[in-house]
Amino acid sequence: MSATMIKEFRLPDLGEGLTESEILSWKVAVGDTVSLNQVIAEVETAKAVVELPSPFAGVVKELHEQPGTVVEVGKPIVSFEVADDAGASPSGAQVSGGAQAGESTAAAAPAKREPNLVGYGAVLESSGRPARRTRNFAASVTGSVSASRPVSEPAEAPAAGLPDQTTGNGRPRSTPPVRKLAKDLGVELSAVRGTGTDGLITREDVLNFVGGDLAPVRHLTAVSDGAAVPDQASGGRGASRGEREVRSPIKGVRKAMAAAMVASAFTAPHATEFLTVDVTPTMDLLAKLKAGKAFSGHKLTPLTIVAKAVLIALRRNPALNSRWDEANQEVVQFNYVNLGIAAATPRGLTVPNIKDADTMSLLELSEALTGLTDSARAGKTAPAELSGGTISITNIGVFGIDAGTPILNSGEAAILAMGAVRKAPWEFQNEVALRQVMTLSLSFDHRLVDGEQGSRFLADVGAILAEPGMVLTMI
Incomplete structure (x- = not known):
């Protein structure tokens, strides 16, 4: 049996120092065999929709992010099982496994800018996260996850049963569009369990918290004071008068x-x-x-x-x-x-x-x-x-x-x-x-x-x- 290894493909900088992209769709599934440069995903940056080619020929072992998730440059998005004679890992990819099948360990993130599919990636901090640029059109996602602490500690401790998923300033980790969605739906992010990488709260987490399997675009009903609330059926007086507004996140x-x-x-x-x-x-x-x-x-x-x-x-x-x-x-x-x-x-x-x-x-x-x-x-x-x-x-x-x-x-x-x-x-x-x-x-x-x-x-x-x-x- 030929030896194999697990390799991760990290989201590359798709041009001009962009720090994040949204996964729109996967063109492959776990278990699929892919060839070098085969299109495996479609992502949206702040500039355009881009097709991502595979940097490896091998078998898809894991898809780390789901469609609709905003991913930072340098974060793993897919893992491949490849033959160990496939050569040096291409730009944007990291070896995360041993020389034998099934023997995998997490790879350390690069400590400097690494060449990738387009130009150079964002500078990675010691935590492995890309250093974020200040942008004047939206608040940047704040730094790395704070160290874990006992639930018994005061003030900003997470709710019982939830992992610590806050940023250094005590705010639950999420992206600006997700925070906006939570605000529109009246959801406290501190009460939501994040299923994303390192406890990141995703759009799906917020929607599932509100009421299960909701559509990507949330339909709202206007109420008398001008506010908007989720359109939920209720019996008797005050029942929904029908859809009056449609809200969708501002992104990409x-x-x-x-x-x-x-x-x-x-x-x-x-x-x-x-x-x-x-x-x-x-x-x-x-x-x-x-x-x-x-x-x-x-x-x-x-x-x-x-x-x-x-x-x-x-x-x-x-x-x-x-x-x-x-x-x-x-x-x-x-x-x-x-x-x-x-x-x-x-x-x-x-x-x-x-x-x-x-x-x-x-x-x-x-x-x-x-x-x-x-x-x-x-x-x-x-x-x-x-x-x-x-x-x-x-x-x-x-x-x-x-x-x-x-x-x-x-x-x-x-x-x-x-x-x-x-x-x-x-x-x-x-x-x-x-x-x-x-x-x-x-x-x-x-x-x-x-x-x-x-x-x-x-x-x-x-x-x-x-x-x-x-x-x-x-x-």
């Missing part, structure tokens, strides 16, 4: 988006300008390009043309492709364009960007836009595609909206909203004609862009859309 992509929007709205002084343009020539050009051989089989939309117009206008108005560096008190001027495209997804708004979009031809830009939007809608956007943007476009026209005041993507100087293309009476060659018009809405950071610069940029984009031949005078 939506939580990160909300934090970024708040930071942007209350940090950068926004100014917004509007321009309505006769885009009939652009729509005619679009029809001709679609009918031609060069774009056969490619998706060409008004967004493609607007994106190209933005890239050309930026050459003449570079101030809109910059960033305000508050920490270093500098204005950063970008000599490249990573073009962000706002995308509405089931998990919230994301703004993936096309790297070096300014170097692309119209055909290449069309392909990049198609790939970007398809990935976003499928929830497969890579974390790297969600960072490093320099200017963004949001297409509100697809929802039938004409204009708006878009909020800047955090760290960028400008965002252009393109409205719906509508037929409307318009002055054309000294007469009134039915033309196709579009309204452009440009928001910009007034610290970086003054009114003249913003107006010239918007006028350039409008000029290109009104008469595509104007490009010859701009390049």
Whole structure:
């Protein structure tokens, strides 16, 4: 019989120092045989949904975390039984077993940053936990579990029969979404038994404490004083009047988006300008390009043309492709364009960007836009595609909206909203004609862009859309 060993796979840092991810689903079960790089789980970070490949070829021995659990980087999530000749453990994985099958011991956590699937993991403290970064959008989960103490000790001792599951400050160990859920349901976390790692109280623990097998989304009924309570049937007067509210936790992509929007709205002084343009020539050009051989089989939309117009206008108005560096008190001027495209997804708004979009031809830009939007809608956007943007476009026209005041993507100087293309009476060659018009809405950071610069940029984009031949005078 060939010798085997047990190896643990620890949750890796999935990009940019992220400290935690939520397990959305497992693609394998205990006892399954997996191959190297086979997708074993789907997790959600504050950036995107990511598929985790297996770092080993072997048999799944244990799944340490359940779907819906938020896991810190560096914590074990799955154990594998592998042949002992499988070689050195890959990044993100730790040997936790002996040389023979069934002989397993816990491995010590690494004492420094270890390379993993994407970049480097969070710095691990002496306790083995990743050192957490301070985040301005939510309270971080506090440090390690306090040392066990007798129940007879005063004050913050846990309830009888429960393990010590408090943090160093006496608060029961849980994540911000779980604490919010407990508050909404009127549950004291000190009374809940945590089934997570080291006594961590999970969402399922709270729901089970309230009343058994509840749905992931809790339905609530409004009461007379405006508070919300669990919708529970009761006989006679005062019985439930039906579902009036549906509550779901704010987490993952939506939580990160909300934090970024708040930071942007209350940090950068926004100014917004509007321009309505006769885009009939652009729509005619679009029809001709679609009918031609060069774009056969490619998706060409008004967004493609607007994106190209933005890239050309930026050459003449570079101030809109910059960033305000508050920490270093500098204005950063970008000599490249990573073009962000706002995308509405089931998990919230994301703004993936096309790297070096300014170097692309119209055909290449069309392909990049198609790939970007398809990935976003499928929830497969890579974390790297969600960072490093320099200017963004949001297409509100697809929802039938004409204009708006878009909020800047955090760290960028400008965002252009393109409205719906509508037929409307318009002055054309000294007469009134039915033309196709579009309204452009440009928001910009007034610290970086003054009114003249913003107006010239918007006028350039409008000029290109009104008469595509104007490009010859701009390049």
